[in-house]
Amino acid sequence: MQGGCVGSNGRGNFTYEIETSNGEKLFEGDFNPELIFTDSPSENNQEINGETYTSDVNFYLKIPTINNAKTLKIVQNQNILVETSLNDIGGIPCAI
Secondary structure, eight states: OOOOOOOOOOSSSEEEEOTTTOOOEEEEEOOOOOOEEEEOOTTSSOHHHOEEEEEEEEOOOOOOOOOOOEEEEEEEEEEEEEEEEESTTOOOOOOO
């Protein structure tokens, strides 16, 4: 395990939820795995330039390490798309 800043997953129509074994929600955030933003400040820092691309490739979802966290859920429009355990052997889902 590495420490550090978790950062942000951006904003979007998908939500991730981290819960305990008895369903208590410990953390929640939203993200958008369908778009890649390449925006960055210009050399004079006066403008932001870049493109937005549609993506259908695998992505990383950064989540904090929380004691007692058991389940990670990916939700869209109140429908659970994926649910995976965070405390199985290794405790790090790689592809869901």
